[in-house]
Amino acid sequence: MVRYCLTIEYDGTNYVGxxxxxxGSSIQQELEDAVKAFCGxxxxxxxxxxxxxxxxxxxxxxxxDIKRKTDGNTVRNALNAHLWPQPISILKAEVVPNDxxxxxxxxxxxxxxxxxxxxxPIAIQRHRAWHISRPLKSASMHEAAQRLIGKHDFSTFRxxxxxxxxxxxxxxxxxxxQVGERIEIVTKAPSFLYHQVRNFVGTLKLVGEGKxxxxxxxxxxxxxxRQKGGPTAPxxxxxxxxxxxxxxxx
Amino acid sequence: MVRYCLTIEYDGTNYVGxxxxxxGSSIQQELEDAVKAFCGxxxxxxxxxxxxxxxxxxxxxxxxDIKRKTDGNTVRNALNAHLWPQPISILKAEVVPNDxxxxxxxxxxxxxxxxxxxxxPIAIQRHRAWHISRPLKSASMHEAAQRLIGKHDFSTFRxxxxxxxxxxxxxxxxxxxQVGERIEIVTKAPSFLYHQVRNFVGTLKLVGEGKxxxxxxxxxxxxxxRQKGGPTAPxxxxxxxxxxxxxxxx
Numbered sequence: 001m002v003r004y005c006l007t008i009e010y011d012g013t014n015y016v017g018x019x020x021x022x023x024g025s026s027i028q029q030e031l032e033d034a035v036k037a038f039c040g041x042x043x044x045x046x047x048x049x050x051x052x053x054x055x056x057x058x059x060x061x062x063x064x065d066i067k068r069k070t071d072g073n074t075v076r077n078a079l080n081a082h083l084w085p086q087p088i089s090i091l092k093a094e095v096v097p098n099d100x101x102x103x104x105x106x107x108x109x110x111x112x113x114x115x116x117x118x119x120x121p122i123a124i125q126r127h128r129a130w131h132i133s134r135p136l137k138s139a140s141m142h143e144a145a146q147r148l149i150g151k152h153d154f155s156t157f158r159x160x161x162x163x164x165x166x167x168x169x170x171x172x173x174x175x176x177x178q179v180g181e182r183i184e185i186v187t188k189a190p191s192f193l194y195h196q197v198r199n200f201v202g203t204l205k206l207v208g209e210g211k212x213x214x215x216x217x218x219x220x221x222x223x224x225x226r227q228k229g230g231p232t233a234p235x236x237x238x239x240x241x242x243x244x245x246x247x248x249x250x
Numbered sequence: 251m252v253r254y255c256l257t258i259e260y261d262g263t264n265y266v267g268x269x270x271x272x273x274g275s276s277i278q279q280e281l282e283d284a285v286k287a288f289c290g291x292x293x294x295x296x297x298x299x300x301x302x303x304x305x306x307x308x309x310x311x312x313x314x315d316i317k318r319k320t321d322g323n324t325v326r327n328a329l330n331a332h333l334w335p336q337p338i339s340i341l342k343a344e345v346v347p348n349d350x351x352x353x354x355x356x357x358x359x360x361x362x363x364x365x366x367x368x369x370x371p372i373a374i375q376r377h378r379a380w381h382i383s384r385p386l387k388s389a390s391m392h393e394a395a396q397r398l399i400g401k402h403d404f405s406t407f408r409x410x411x412x413x414x415x416x417x418x419x420x421x422x423x424x425x426x427x428q429v430g431e432r433i434e435i436v437t438k439a440p441s442f443l444y445h446q447v448r449n450f451v452g453t454l455k456l457v458g459e460g461k462x463x464x465x466x467x468x469x470x471x472x473x474x475x476r477q478k479g480g481p482t483a484p485x486x487x488x489x490x491x492x493x494x495x496x497x498x499x500x
Contacts, residue, residue, distance in 0.1 A: 123259045126261065
C-alpha cells in the first residue's frame with residue numbers, strides 16, 4: 001500500500017462540494033471513481049479542506065492509498081485521463097510516508113475571495129467571482145479586516161450547521177487588495193470554521209459600502225452571535241489556494 | 251431615431267459566435283432580442299468584430315438605433331436586465347452621431363490569445379484558454395511573431411471560407427508575453443482576416459515547441475498558402491479586447 005499526496009485544481013460550479021453526498025456529484029466521489037477506473041481499487045480520498053458547493057480550488061490537497069505498484073507521474077496522468085472532461089485536474093501526485101494525512105498534517109489553509117466591483121454584470125467571470133455593483137472602499141475593508149486577526153471565538157462568522165467542536169480559531173492574516181475593478185480578500189489560518197471566509201467577506205462588504213466601520217466589525221466579533229455578523233458571501237468567489245505542511249512534507 | 255454605441259463583454263463558449271445563424275444562439279441575436287424586450291422595436295445590432303463560435307469578448311463594440319426616447323444608462327441597464335442570466339454584459343451604452351458605424355468607423359481591433367502552458371489539464375480556465383502541456387519557449391515565439399508585422403498578403407493565415415475581398419492586411423503589433431504558466435499573445439491591426447489570429451497562434455506554437463524557427467514563419471508567410479501555415483488554435487483562448495475609433499468617437 002503506497003500513499004499518494006494529490007494537489008488538485010477544480011471548478012466547483014457544478015458540484016455539491018468536496019465531500020461525497022447523495023444529492024449530487026462531489027469532487028471526492030469523482031476522484032474515487034477515477035482511482036477505481038485506474039487500478040480497480042476502492043479507495044478513500046481524504047481532502048485537506050472540505051470546500052462547499054460552488055467553491056473552487058487552485059491547490060486543494062488530498063491523500064489516497066493505492067495497492068497497485070506505480071509512481072506519482074503515472075497516478076497523475078491516469079487520474080487526469082479518467083477525470084476528463086470534468087473540470088478537475090491533478091496538478092501533482094507524489095509518494096508520501098504512510099503517516100502523512102492531508103487533513104491532520106496540514107498546518108495552514110489559504111483562501112482567496114474574488115469580488116468584481118463595477119456597474120455592469122460579469123460575463124467571463126460568472127460563477128468565478130462575486131459581482132458587486134455599488135462602489136466599495138477596499139482600503140476601509142482592509143483596515144477593518146485587521147480586527148479579525150488573532151485567536152478569537154468566531155461564533156459570529158460560523159455557519160449554524162458547522163461541525164467544529166469549538167468556535168475558537170486563530171486567524172493568521174487577512175488582506176484586502178484592489179487592482180482596477182478586481183478586489184481580492186486573501187486569508188490564511190491553521191483552520192477555518194464552516195462558512196467563515198464567506199461570512200468575513202459578507203461582513204467586509206458592509207464596511208466597503210460605508211454601512212459599517214472597523215469598530216462595528218470588532219463589536220460583531222465580540223458578540224459571538226451569527227445574527228450580529230454580515231450576510232454569507234456567495235460561493236463562486238471563493239478559491240482554496242494552498243495547504244501548508246511542515247517542512248519535509250509535500 | 252437615436253444611435254447607441256454598446257461596449258460588450260461575453261463568454262462565447264456556448265454561442266455560435268457573434269453573427270446570427272440558424273444553427274444556434276448568437277450574441278447578435280441575443281442583443282436584438284433584448285432590444286425588442288426593452289422597447290418593442292425590431293433592430294439590427296451591428297458589431298465591430300464578428301467573433302467566431304467559442305471566442306470571447308472583453309470589449310466588443312456594436313451600434314443600434316432605437317426610436318424610443320431614453321438615455322445611455324437606461325439602455326445599458328435595461329439590456330443587462332433582459333440579457334440576464336446569459337453571460338453577456340453591456341459595459342457601456344452611449345449616444346453617438348448617426349454617422350457612427352461600429353464596424354466601418356473602427357480604426358483598429360485588438361485581441362489577446364491566452365495559453366496555459368503546464369503539464370496538468372486546466373480546470374478553472376477550461377474553455378477560456380488553450381492548454382498546451384509541452385513546454386513552450388515564449389521568447390522564441392515573440393521573436394518569430396515580429397516577422398508578421400507590417401503590410402503583407404496573409405493568405406497563409408486566412409481561413410478557406412474567409413469572405414474578405416483581399417488577403418492583404420497590415421499587422422500593427424504582436425507581442426508574446428509569459429508570466430508563470432500563462433502565455434498571452436497580444437495583437438492589434440486595423441482589421442484581421444477570418445481565423446487570422448488563431449492561425450498565427452497555431453503557427454507560433456510550432457516555434458515555441460522548437461519545431462519551427464523565425465525563418466520558417468517568414469517562409470510560411472511568403473508562401474501565401476494556407477497549407478504552409480500552422481494549425482488553427484482553438485477558439486476558447488481568444489478574446490476580442492478593444493476596438494479603437496478616431497478621437498471624438500467612443
